[in-house]
Amino acid sequence: DTGVSQNPRHKITKRGQNVTFRCDPISEHNRLYWYRQTLGQGPEFLTYFQNEAQLEKSRLLSDRFSAERPKGSFSTLEIQRTEQGDSAMYLCASSPTSGRTLGSYEQYFGPGTRLTVT
Amino acid sequence: QKEVEQNSGPLSVPEGAIASLNCTYSDRVSQSFFWYRQYSGKSPELIMSIYSNGDKEDGRFTAQLNKASQYVSLLIRDSQPSDSATYLCAVNEGTGGFKTIFGAGTRLFVKA
Numbered sequence: 001d002t003g004v005s006q007n008p009r010h011k012i013t014k015r016g017q018n019v020t021f022r023c024d025p026i027s028e029h030n031r032l033y034w035y036r037q038t039l040g041q042g043p044e045f046l047t048y049f050q051n052e053a054q055l056e057k058s059r060l061l062s063d064r065f066s067a068e069r070p071k072g073s074f075s076t077l078e079i080q081r082t083e084q085g086d087s088a089m090y091l092c093a094s095s096p097t098s099g100r101t102l103g104s105y106e107q108y109f110g111p112g113t114r115l116t117v118t
Numbered sequence: 119q120k121e122v123e124q125n126s127g128p129l130s131v132p133e134g135a136i137a138s139l140n141c142t143y144s145d146r147v148s149q150s151f152f153w154y155r156q157y158s159g160k161s162p163e164l165i166m167s168i169y170s171n172g173d174k175e176d177g178r179f180t181a182q183l184n185k186a187s188q189y190v191s192l193l194i195r196d197s198q199p200s201d202s203a204t205y206l207c208a209v210n211e212g213t214g215g216f217k218t219i220f221g222a223g224t225r226l227f228v229k230a
Contacts, residue, residue, distance in 0.1 A: 031216065042122075042206050042220030043162065056217055091161055095216075105150045105210055107218065109161040 002026060004110035006092050012116045013082055020078045021113045025094030032075050033107060034067055035091040043091055049075060082117045089114050120145040122209050124221035132229050137194040139224050141207030144188070150210035151183055153192045156223065157203045165205075166192065197228045 005024045013019050025032045031050050035043035046065065047057045051072035064082075069075040079086055093107040121144040131137045139153075150169055154162035166181040168174045168190070174181045180193040190209075194201055204223040211217045 033218070035220075040126075040222065042208075042222050045217055045219065048216060050216075089161075105216065106152065106164055106167050108164060109154075112161045 004092055004094055004108055006090075006110040006113050008113055009111060010114050010116075012118065015082060015084060015117055017082055018078065018080045019082060019115065020076055021090055021092075021115075022074060022076050023092030023110060024074045025092070026096075026108060029094035029096055029108075030072070031095035032069060033093040033095075034075070034077050035093065037089045037091055037112075038087075046077070079115075082115075084117045087115055087117045120148075120209070120211050120219050122207055122219050122221035124205075124207050124224045126222060127225040128227050129224055130227045130229060131197050133197060133199060135197050135228075137197045137201065137226055137228070139192040139194075139205050139207075139226065141190045141192075141209075141221055142188055143190070143207075143209045143219075145209065145211055145219075146188065147213045148185075148209045148211065148215075149213055150215075151181070151190045152208040152218070153179075153181060153190075154206040154208060154220075155201075155203045156206055162206055194226075197226075199228045199230045202226055202228045 007022045033048040034046040037043045049069040064080045067077045089112045091112045093109045123142045153166045156162045168181040168183045178195045182191045204225050206223045207221040
């Protein structure tokens with residue numbers, strides 16, 4: 001399977017704990033995105049990378065959230081001191097190229113990581 | 119804050135009918151528009167992208183874009199029960215921007 005993969009698929013944690021999620025994009029894709037989705041809402045943009053550079057980060061992202069893509073391949077999203085409001089599906093997506101051809105804007109999503117904070 | 123608005127539905131259509139899904143957006147300079155399908159408990163799946171005014175057809179799906187009215191629509195012809203899902207409209211911010219804003223989605227139910 002050469003699609004976007006995410007691990008773990010499910011995570012249950014206690015409030016106050018730190019969690020880390022991993023995303024492996026489609027191999028030739030330069031751009032990688034993180035989103036958060038809650039029930040009844042569309043995906044909410046968190047951040048995106050072009051290669052290893054984090055180019056934009058949502059103002060909604062508090063200091064407890066950090067994302068990295070150290071070698072321009074896989075990415076990690078860490079949430080520190082989790083709160084119950086962090087319970088959501090965390091989605092990763094990737095885009096084909098780093099250029100501005102039309103197809104480079106299309107995003108392909110992984111299966112997501114469902115986080116439950118108790 | 120840029121916005122993408124969709125009717126939450128549910129939109130219910132009989133099998134074989136045309137389903138029409140609509141979306142408006144607030145960023146006047148947006149250039150890239152997308153429709154995603156999301157089944158319950160699954161991640162979004164790209165159906166269509168559209169970048170120019172007018173219609174774009176792909177199989178049973180037609181996307182329509184009117185930048186002057188800031189309006190995007192998706193038509194699904196010969197609707198099937200397997201089309202029952204939430205349809206998400208997505209718009210990239212700015213001119214050539216890569217940050218994507220999603221609407222909350224419209225739930226479609228196709229009755230057999």
